[in-house]
Amino acid sequence: MRYSPNQKKTTHERVLSEASRMFRERGYRGTGVGAVMRASGMTAGGFYAHFSSKEALFLESLAVAFRDFRRRLLAEVRRRSASPDQIIREYFDAQSDEDPGAGCPIPALAAEAARSSSAVRKTFERELQETAAAVAARLVDPKGESEETALALLALGAGGVLLSRAVENREVAKSILEACLRAI
DSSP, X not given: OOOXXXXXXXXXXXXXXXXXXXXXXXXXXXXXXXXXXXXXXXOGGGGGGTOSSHHHHHHHHHHHHHHXXXXXXXHHOOSSSBOHHHHHHHHXXXXXXXXXXGSOHHHHHHHHHHTSOHHHHHHHHHHHHHHHHXXXXXXXXXXXXXHHHHHHHHHHHHHHHHHHHHOSXXXXXXXXXXXXXXXX
């Protein structure tokens, strides 16, 4: 049975959305194509009608993950001129311990991107730079180094989130995030 081009596009976007969420939640290596397709309401057999490989899915889903997180973060940073500490507070607020699949792709996927192909690293880099530029556009930076400051804020925020998720004790996790806030 043939599907309309619009239905194929809708299905493709649904698969990307699920993959984006699952990769952030479980990692690239911890997420199988079959699981992504099931979560999308499809069978694994339909995968190759949309993607040439799992890596191709990962590449497209990285862009979706970053775009979605940028949208959520910048919705939090309502003013056009936010201070670095306001940005990092909003970054932490945009994370979700209950739903890491909706969080920032940097702490979730940076280590896997670092061990991946050149194409994955280039996509990750491009999306990171777009995110930094979006943050810099909202940042009040008297030194005039907003792009550099935005990258530092993303690195500090991602590192804080990564470490806070890695510890069992929730009080220790909270103290890690508070230490990052004080460092700003």
